Amino acid sequence: MALPGAAPGQVPQVPSFSARADLVVLSATAFDDKGRPVTNLRRDELRVFEEGRPQTIAHFTEGGDLPARILFLIDASGSMNEKLKTASSKMAAVQLLRALGPEDQVALAGFDSRYWGIVAFTPDKSAVEKELDKIKPFGSTALHDALDKAARDVASHGEGRRAVVVITDGIDTSSQQTADEVIAHSRALDVPIYTVSVISPLDDPRSRLYVGKPQSGAAAQGSAVLARYAAFSGGASFEVSDIVGLTLAANRIAEELKHQYRLGYDPPEGPARFRRVEVRATRKGVVVRTRSGYVPAS
DSSP, X not given: OOOOSOOTTOOOOOOOSOSOTTSEEEEEEEEOTXXXXXXXXXXXXXXXXXXXEEEOEEEEEOGXXXXXXXXXXXXXXXXXXXXXXXXXXXXXXXXXXHHSOTTOEEEEEEESSSEEEEEEEESOHHHHHHHHTTOOOOSOOOHHHXXXXXXXXXXXXXXXXXXXXXXXOXXXXXXXXXXXXXXXXXXXXXXXXXXXXXXXXXGOTTSTTOOSOOOOHHXXXXXXXXXHHHXXXXXXXXXXXXXXXXXXXXXXXXXXXXXXXXXXXXXXXXXXXXXXXXXXESSTTOEEEOOSEEXXXX
């Protein structure tokens, strides 16, 4: 099920990045050697490479030029029924909601074995916060299927800074699709995926309660899958176990989205197969993160 219709007070849809449907559009974030977002890169300081070959940047916008659209995807499956996980999941979403700007739009969706929209895109953060308490964990987990639907929902609501933020334990038990299939879709849609995995302090090496044993089994596999989603889509992954970690992750995600660059270039001619993409900065010490590639329209 897609997101419900427009919520009251929703601002007009952001104009398209370009009227040309054939452009390859990349969302990109830049960082200095201390991991801090770089917010003042100029167009002439960025280079785009496809399969190692330089491309001409046809369009460029800075992150602050457009409001953000963030879809919160909350794991409501039975694996999140543990009280610590449930409380922390809601807390993680609230922390991020409060870190966003007043012009940014948010939406809320939940998933267990199915996906459902709860709140349509709206600048009213309180509308999403109120609905978080109504999500009750139950059922099996179709994480991959839900992420696929969430990315498509975000992409269908126009251009601009955008992302899916999924709060989950990363354990999938009932998806029809694989992680690789959904990662390929999210790359094609240019929707960065940010993953927030709420874990027990006993499993968190940064916690004073850490028992000294690395995650194993389904938990370790779940964490690895979430990291892959983030890396290949151009997002980031976080594991948190307390309010300090939640706040740091929320602020980091909000800061990245605030300074997300949008680049567009004409794809070279060639077959409709996966093409690796890389964005580099000429400024010393600056690293740029974006999706790992795309498949051109056939």
